[in-house]
Amino acid sequence: MDLSRLQALPRPLYDRDPRLVGPDLLGKILVRRQGRKLLTGRIVEVEAYLGADDPAAHASIGRTPRNAVLFGPPGHAYVYFIYGNHYCLNVSCLPDGVPGGILFRAVEPLGGLPEMIKLRGIAEDPDLRRLTSGPGRMAAAFGITRERDGGKDLTDAKSDLYIAEDASAPPEVVITRRIGITKAANMPLRYIVAGNRFVSR
Numbered sequence: 001m002d003l004s005r006l007q008a009l010p011r012p013l014y015d016r017d018p019r020l021v022g023p024d025l026l027g028k029i030l031v032r033r034q035g036r037k038l039l040t041g042r043i044v045e046v047e048a049y050l051g052a053d054d055p056a057a058h059a060s061i062g063r064t065p066r067n068a069v070l071f072g073p074p075g076h077a078y079v080y081f082i083y084g085n086h087y088c089l090n091v092s093c094l095p096d097g098v099p100g101g102i103l104f105r106a107v108e109p110l111g112g113l114p115e116m117i118k119l120r121g122i123a124e125d126p127d128l129r130r131l132t133s134g135p136g137r138m139a140a141a142f143g144i145t146r147e148r149d150g151g152k153d154l155t156d157a158k159s160d161l162y163i164a165e166d167a168s169a170p171p172e173v174v175i176t177r178r179i180g181i182t183k184a185a186n187m188p189l190r191y192i193v194a195g196n197r198f199v200s201r
Contacts, residue, residue, distance in 0.1 A: 006164035008157040014074035018048035041107030051099035055183040059099030072096030086136030116141040
């Protein structure tokens with residue numbers, strides 16, 4: 001795969017129910033331009049959040065200045081800070097005005113590993129799984145923050161953060177209930193690449 005010729009996913013892919021978008025994002029490539037370096041990772045784990053009718057979704061409380069990105073238009077980055085120590089990256093789904101989104105939980109690192117390690121502030125570890133497994137680790141490895149990335153258009157290949165197509169065959173998808181939440185935790189809205197060691201937990 002030529003990492004210098006990655007094409008951004010088109011907006012219509014996100015203009016759908018998050019339950020359809022989530023599986024389709026598996027195997028795609030998260031791209032960050034960090035100075036002259038390109039940081040890339042294959043998406044291997046995501047969770048869908050359904051908006052107003054989903055008690056676990058940030059949009060369930062209604063539109064606020066902080067969650068407005070989730071209400072559209074589709075294909076934009078919604079970044080929030082959690083537990084006082086890390087950021088989480090989401091992408092908005094559904095038509096403009098209708099809330100919904102996908103949380104990125106893990107990627108398999110492909111390119112820019114020295115930069116990811118530096119951004120994480122950790123010593124080089126032979127077990128790369130710890131680099132980008134889990135939403136907080138993944139966001140840190142890609143230098144993602146609310147201030148830097150909130151609201152960015154993830155369909156724009158000219159952006160320093162976007163999601164790209166991959167020519168590989170679609171992966172085998174496993175569906176489980178969401179993890180790390182207490183509300184609506186039994187809903188089968190977590191999508192993972194079968195057998196991938198970078199999947200969290």
